[in-house]
Each structure stands twice: as C-alpha cells, then as structure tokens.
Amino acid sequence: MNIENIKFKFLKMKHLKVAFLAVLLTVGFSQVNAQDKNNPWQIGFGVNAVDFYPTNIEGMVTPAGNSTVWFDEFGNADDHYNIIPAITRVSVGRYLTDGFSFEVGGTLNKIEKIGDVVASDLSYFAVDGALKYDLNNVIGETAWFDPFLHVGGGYTWMDDWGTGTANGGLGANIWFNENVGLNIQTNYKHAFESNIKQHFQHSAGLVIKFGGTDTDGDGIFDKDDACPEVFGLAEFNGCPDSDNDGIIDSKDACPNVAGLADLNGCPDTDGDGIIDSKDACPKVKGTKANNGCPDTDGDGVIDSKDACPKVAGPKANKGCPWPDADKDGVLDKDDDCPKVAGPASNKGCPEITKSEVAKLTELFKTVYFDTGKNSFKEETVSKLSEAASIIKKYSTAKFNISGHTDSVGSAARNLELSNSRAAAVKDFLVSKGVSAANLTAQGFGEDMPIASNRTRSGRAENRRVEIKLID
Missing domain, CATH: 3.30.1330.60 (OmpA-like domain)
Structure with missing residues (x-):
C-alpha cells in the first residue's frame, strides 16, 4: 500500500485543538466524582494506542503481500501500535441508571505507523462520546472486576482532515479500592470520510470514581443510608447502635444500655422478663405481679418485706403465719381464748360440758x-x-x-x-x-x-x- 493513496499529510496539531484538550482536562478534573448509583461521576486519564492494521482496509496488505483481514495481528503492538508515552487520554463519565452510564473522552496521538507503512508524525486528535453498560448487571456483582460494553460516536482529526466516527467496543475497570481502579478498553472507530480510515483505539489508565453524598460521614452514601444524618454502621444500613446490642437506636427503647431484642433493646439483668427500668428488684428474678420482685412462699408479700419469706403468711402479719398458741385451729388473732383450746364455733374458747x-x-x-x-x-x-x-x-x-x-x-x-x-x-x-x-x-x-x-x-x-x- 502506497502512503500517497491514503493521502495523509504531515503537519503539526493546531493550537485550537490543544486548547480544546486543555479545556477538557480542566473540566474533567473539576468534575472528579464516582460512577455508580452512589458515586455518579467518574474521571479517567491514561494512554491510548491507535492501530489501523487489523481493520480490513482496502488496499492494505501484509509484508507477504496478502490482504489484511479483521483482527489480523490484533495484538502486534510493536509493529502496528501508535503510542505516545504520556497522558494522552482524558475522560469524564456520568452514571445514568440500571448499569448505564455516559462518557465523554478526548485523546491525542502521533501517527507513525499505518499498518506496516511508516508515516511521518501525523497529528491525531479525537473527541468521542459513548453509552456504556456494566456487564455485572448480567453476570453478577464481582466487586473488584467491572466489565462493560460501549457504543457511541465522535469526531476525529488527522492533520487537516476530520471525520465523524461510529464507535463500539468493550473494556473493564479493575478496582483497587472503592474509588480507584485500572481501566483497559478497546474501541473500534468506523470513519465516514475516506481520508481517515477505520481503526482500533486501545487505552489504559487510572479511573477515579466519587462524588456521592455522605452527610453524616459514616462511609455510607445517603442513597443507601437509612439514617443519612446520623453517623452509623454499615451492618445497620448507616444507622447507629449506641449500646452495641444489635438493635438500632431508632428501634431501641434503651439506646444507651445494651439489652435484648425481645425487650426492644432494654436490659433484663435478672432474666425475669421485666426490663430493669420497670423492675423493682432488677438483680433478683421475680414475677410481673410483684413488679419483678420474688415472693418465694407465694403469699403475696415480696421477700424483701416478708418477715417469713419461706413460710406463707398474711400481709397483715408481715408475711408470717398467725400464731395458734393453744393449737386449737383458731388463730390467736381470732381466738378469744388464745391460751386454752376450744372450737372455732366458740371463737377458740372451750365449751362447758x-x-x-x-x-x-x-x-x-x-x-x-x-x-x-x-x-x-x-x-x-x-x-x-x-x-x-x-x-x-x-x-x-x-x-x-x-x-x-x-x-x-x-x-x-x-x-x-x-x-x-x-x-x-x-x-x-x-x-x-x-x-x-x-x-x-x-x-x-x-x-x-x-x-x-x-x-x-x-x-x-x-x-x-x-x-x-x-x-
């Protein structure tokens, strides 16, 4: 293939293009944010490589004289890739919805190889837009590996020629942490003017995603934070659990004291089913009828007030049984003759025979x-x-x-x-x-x-x- 047939000329990039790229870089860094439902913005920067060889261009032949075909020597970087060892690609993206995002990128390059033909430093500049789809929505979340497809279009300049392009490709983000990762992608660009032929453009670089709102600073973005204005824990969707009892404060009746779920987060030290704040005897197991206090003999007098806690007796006698000194079955309190046995019919007094x-x-x-x-x-x-x-x-x-x-x-x-x-x-x-x-x-x-x-x-x-x- 003759370089004249391709009609590329060797000129320096225009000052206008350089200025446009500078503006793109500035806008990109000023909008540094994340790109998912929590961090909707993303910026990337890195290097790009342009390869004309594996795109089945008419008239382009291999050194052996054969016509090139699609994806022929797709990975032959040494012979066919045009790369500048500097930051030559900047992108800004915005998450849309349901795994879709939109990205705008600007690239510059210097074309020295068109297939196996040597060119003389042709300037290359492109601005492209792409709709991207996160394949994790199909294959399942992988956390650190984020593959995607992208389609779109743009405009590419090579020296004095320019043309619109239809683009498509695939790539992946490999995340080092929640916000920083490595981006690799390849993009086929189909040109609509014959002066600039179809080609592949590969890129690699860093991507940074952030921009989500975290009002309370607990590391959980407001969108996913059930308590966005109160510092909380991830396991409780951003809500606080001040006493660490596993019950969030908004549902905890005793938020500052560790307690039990069955008692709405309130403690029950003695395990009698009555929360300590309502338990008159919080350290001794008791009954609800006695406000949490024990009544060992079941006489209705709690042990702390029962003079005879192990023997049932009336409250009027401090929980002790009434005495029956003469053992006649009539309690002394009801016995008119407490020292002499007698029948109840005669109030405990003996009856004359x-x-x-x-x-x-x-x-x-x-x-x-x-x-x-x-x-x-x-x-x-x-x-x-x-x-x-x-x-x-x-x-x-x-x-x-x-x-x-x-x-x-x-x-x-x-x-x-x-x-x-x-x-x-x-x-x-x-x-x-x-x-x-x-x-x-x-x-x-x-x-x-x-x-x-x-x-x-x-x-x-x-x-x-x-x-x-x-x-």
Whole structure:
C-alpha cells in the first residue's frame, strides 16, 4: 500500500485543538466524582494506542503481500501500535441508571505507523462520546472486576482532515479500592470520510470514581443510608447502635444500655422478663405481679418485706403465719381464748360440758344461808369455791344465778331476801376469779316453788339458789 493513496499529510496539531484538550482536562478534573448509583461521576486519564492494521482496509496488505483481514495481528503492538508515552487520554463519565452510564473522552496521538507503512508524525486528535453498560448487571456483582460494553460516536482529526466516527467496543475497570481502579478498553472507530480510515483505539489508565453524598460521614452514601444524618454502621444500613446490642437506636427503647431484642433493646439483668427500668428488684428474678420482685412462699408479700419469706403468711402479719398458741385451729388473732383450746364455733374458747353443768347444778343444791340472812353457812363455802373453779375454765360461758324462798313471811320481804342471796353468790364467785360479765343474779322470792310450802321438807327445798347456763 502506497502512503500517497491514503493521502495523509504531515503537519503539526493546531493550537485550537490543544486548547480544546486543555479545556477538557480542566473540566474533567473539576468534575472528579464516582460512577455508580452512589458515586455518579467518574474521571479517567491514561494512554491510548491507535492501530489501523487489523481493520480490513482496502488496499492494505501484509509484508507477504496478502490482504489484511479483521483482527489480523490484533495484538502486534510493536509493529502496528501508535503510542505516545504520556497522558494522552482524558475522560469524564456520568452514571445514568440500571448499569448505564455516559462518557465523554478526548485523546491525542502521533501517527507513525499505518499498518506496516511508516508515516511521518501525523497529528491525531479525537473527541468521542459513548453509552456504556456494566456487564455485572448480567453476570453478577464481582466487586473488584467491572466489565462493560460501549457504543457511541465522535469526531476525529488527522492533520487537516476530520471525520465523524461510529464507535463500539468493550473494556473493564479493575478496582483497587472503592474509588480507584485500572481501566483497559478497546474501541473500534468506523470513519465516514475516506481520508481517515477505520481503526482500533486501545487505552489504559487510572479511573477515579466519587462524588456521592455522605452527610453524616459514616462511609455510607445517603442513597443507601437509612439514617443519612446520623453517623452509623454499615451492618445497620448507616444507622447507629449506641449500646452495641444489635438493635438500632431508632428501634431501641434503651439506646444507651445494651439489652435484648425481645425487650426492644432494654436490659433484663435478672432474666425475669421485666426490663430493669420497670423492675423493682432488677438483680433478683421475680414475677410481673410483684413488679419483678420474688415472693418465694407465694403469699403475696415480696421477700424483701416478708418477715417469713419461706413460710406463707398474711400481709397483715408481715408475711408470717398467725400464731395458734393453744393449737386449737383458731388463730390467736381470732381466738378469744388464745391460751386454752376450744372450737372455732366458740371463737377458740372451750365449751362447758353437760357433765360440768350437771356438776354445778348439784353443787348449788348444797348452798345454805343463815336463817333470814344472805350469809353462807360454813359448809357452803367449799361448795361455791369448787363451783368457781369450774366456771373459770369456761371464759365465754354465761350463767344466771337465781334466788328463791319459801312462803313464810311477807312476799316483799321474801323477794328482797332472794335478791340479796343471789347477789351474795355472784359476789363470792367473782371474788374467786369468775368474770362478773359472765354472771347475772336475780331473786324471785316465793314465786317459783319446786315443792309444797305446807311441809317443812317442802319449804326447805324451796329455800334454794340455782345456777343455769345461758345459751
């Protein structure tokens, strides 16, 4: 192939092109940002290589005289690549959506090889735009390896000639960290003017992506930060967990104290299911009914206030059981006779037996008075003393003492005498320790005879003092 047929001329690049490239560089660096959904901007800079050989140009032949074909000696950099060892490519990109981004790039080069033909420093300048698609959306996220396809167009100048181009190719970004990586790509450029033939342009260089907003500075961009204005942790989508209990502060009822998920992040030191702030006994396991305090004997009195924590008892007695000193089954508090056993029906006091009542009846039959007086005969005192000892055993038993006379004398005098004698018996019993409240005394005179007053023996029977148990 003759260099004249290609009609390339050797001239220096115009000052306008240099100025345009400088503007592109300036704009690129001023817009340094990232290129994904969090970091939407990207800038790149590096070197580029232009290769005409493997593009099936009509008339271009190999040294052996054969016509070149597509991708012939595609990687023969030594023989066919045109490279300037300096920064010769600058690009600026913007993420769009769903893996798509748009990039504008500017390149310059010096063409010394057109296939196997030597050229004389033809200036090369191009501005291209490309729509890129991230193949990770198809093959799955690889984190550090980011392959892409790109299609687009641009305009290329070689010395005094210029032409529009349709472009397409593929490449990859290999990320060293979240924001900096290595870019390699190849681009086929189909020219629409015959003065500039179709060619491949390869490039390699650094890319920097950033520009995402991180208001709270926690390393999680606002777009993905559930709490964009509060410093947080990545594992909680940017939300804070001040007490490190695995529950974010906004859902933690006790954000400054480590707690349990089941208790909305609040602690339960004693493990009784009641959070410490509402637990009256936070260090001792208890029940909800007792505000978290224990009640070992289950008597409704918490242990800290229970004088007998292991034995059930009423609150009125500080959690201790009421005593029953006489063991009669009637608690002392309800027992009118706490020291003497008795049935509950009689409030814990003993009930006088029928035999005891009969005994009293017999004893009272032997009560004798001096004639016409209320004083006792000597033999009566021992009998009344014995009666008193019986009555005292039954503190709740109440008795009525009745006095009676025969019909000798006036009725008025007999009534007075009977009252006096009944009272004398009562007084004697009281003097022996019987409660006065349990005794009543009344005289009936001659009105209630039990025998005939016409005989001496009958009148003797009618002169009597009787005792009766009051039900």
